[in-house]
Amino acid sequence: MRLLILGCGLAGSAMAWAAHRRGWSIALIDRVDLESSSHVAAGLVTPITGTRSAATWRWDSFYAAACHHYTRVERDTHSSFWHPQPALRLFHSEEERSRAQERWQRTDPADHSPWSPKIRLCHSEELAGLHAPHGGCWMEPAARLHTGSYLAKTRAYFQSRDEFFVADIDIDSQLAVPTNPSTEPLQLRLPSGPISVDAVVFCQGFEAKCNSWFSALPLHPARGDILTLAAENKEAVSGASSPFRSGSTLPELCRTHVVHSEVWMVPADRQNVLVGATYDRHHLHGRVDEDGPARTNREILLERVQRMLPAVNVQQWPVARHQAAVRPASYDRHPLIGRHPTVHNAYVLNGLGSKGTLMAPLLAEQLCDALLYDRPIDSMLEWSRRVLP
Ligand SMILES: Cc1cc2nc3c(=O)[nH]c(=O)nc-3n(C[C@H](O)[C@H](O)[C@H](O)COP(=O)(O)OP(=O)(O)OC[C@H]3O[C@@H](n4cnc5c(N)ncnc54)[C@H](O)[C@@H]3O)c2cc1C
Incomplete structure (x- = not known):
């Protein structure tokens, strides 16, 4: 299998590693825009969000996959960019504090996976220098990815294998659709020569708005x-x-x-x-x-x-x-992944919103499985699902 991955932000990088681990050869392409969403992101990963202290959607499975992925890339690239560490949340009202207490402190630990969110409440006196009249809580597990370093190491790794290319692609003129796109290879025309691939995954973030192949992608950036x-x-x-x-x-x-x-x-x-x-x-x-x-x-x-x-x-x-x-967000805040309706070897991985660090690794694995085994995409992730603006 030879896979073209257009875009090397958090989505494209996760896709590249997932494909590489399956033994596929890849052509990973990015213009290397250091002001893209992934380069600007702080790389924070937190289990509890919003004033309602709700758990991050599908936290346990996303976090387990993220931990596994980033530590493995650290090993493969001899670097350090993934730092799990509890994070502090300050409460803005007594109501918010009680809700967090109620939601997170009464659950039975036996029901939980090792990744399930936990909190430890703290009082304002413990939070010197911070405005926290209602106190706060330590949330764990939480982590930070040094995104700049992770992306640079990913590019360098695939560059050393001649699988990374710096290019600004005009999809309509450079990516040729064959007569029978479901069975014949796609061809990307680069100045250095054409590349034939079995499938393409578009990981363009917000710029997918201009991609005529996936113009119906319901992005709400x-x-x-x-x-x-x-x-x-x-x-x-x-x-x-x-x-x-x-x-x-x-x-x-x-x-x-x-x-x-x-x-x-x-x-x-x-x-x-x-x-x-x-x-x-x-x-x-x-x-x-x-x-x-x-x-x-x-x-x-x-x-x-x-x-x-x-x-x-x-x-x-x-x-x-x-x-x-x-940020390439979607209307319902869930990712957007899946296959093109007619060009069956064209895929998309997008809609990561403000949770790209957490979600990209598991989504890339799922998309590789869909590609390989022709598995249907989870309906909550399928890009063509009905989402109301
Ligand atoms: C201020 C800010 C803070 C954030 N903080 C966090 C955070 O703490 N934690 C978190 O998880 N998320 C955070 N995010 C969100 C996170 O940045 C996104 O979820 C994630 O980066 C999206 O990744 P992506 O790969 O889908 O898109 P992008 O990062 O946009 O990557 C797309 C890549 O494709 C390339 N590309 C597109 N089209 C072409 C083309 N035609 N030719 C060549 N290259 C192309 C672009 O150059 C780019 O490198 C933050 C975002 C912002 C803006």
Whole structure:
């Protein structure tokens, strides 16, 4: 089997590894856009979401597959980018706290898989420096993927096998559909020469909007902005004119753990924290220019950080970097995978929304099985299911 995978974000990378492990040869193609959704993503994986403290959809199976996949890629590439660690969630009301307590503390541990979500409640006194009048909880298992490193290692691995190509593909002119597409190979025309493949999987994220083969894909994308804040700016902290009082720097918990409140905050390195993310359905591009949505989205994020850290003057933290990208979300927030209705060797893996890190590995396995054994796709994942806008 020779598989063409168009797009090497979280979806395409997971697909490439799943195919490679089955012994298939691949042609993995990406223009290498460092501002794509996967490159911008913080790579957070959390078991409980929203103010209703609901479990992440199909958490146990997605998380088991993600753990297995990322640790295996770490081994294969001699690197480290997958970091399981409990994450802290701050409550915004007593109601939210009671609901979490009720939902997650009364269940019988015997009913659970090793990956089932667990929480440990904590009181506001334990959360020094954070605005948490209703306390919070530690959630586990949770994890963070250093997406930039995972994607770079994936590209390098397949490049070393001559299976990764940097190219910007115009699908309509470069991907030729044979007379009988179900039985004859597809052909991709690259400047270096044509490549014949048995099947293609489109993993283009938001850009699938322009793919005429899957123009009916029900994407409902949302832009997200993310800031890198120089929270350990030494000059600001120690300078004579510093607005920082002693003890008014980043709380210790934010240096060591991911904290979720109105925004999430992630320790990036010794100097910086990442803060995100906005959810903007009106501006579907990743440009960061002052006359676009970037300024407003940045202010929204900084205001939320300020509410989370009342003892700090967040305005004094330089914004070291501002990035934005468009998440390929769907209307019902479930992924979109499956086969083309008439070109039976063309597939799609998309709709990962804000959960690409968690979901891509298991979906890639399922899509490979569908491809190999002609298995039907789970109706909750099938891209052509009826979803109401
Ligand atoms: C600010 C922000 C924060 C986020 N944080 C998280 C998080 O903490 N955890 C999490 O799980 N998710 C997070 N996400 C969501 C996550 O980014 C997505 O779920 C995921 O990246 C989608 O991956 P993808 O591979 O489907 O799409 P993409 O990342 O968009 O990848 C598609 C790739 O295809 C390439 N491509 C497309 N068309 C072509 C073509 N014609 N020729 C060549 N190359 C092409 C693109 O260049 C791109 O590299 C975040 C998103 C944003 C915007």
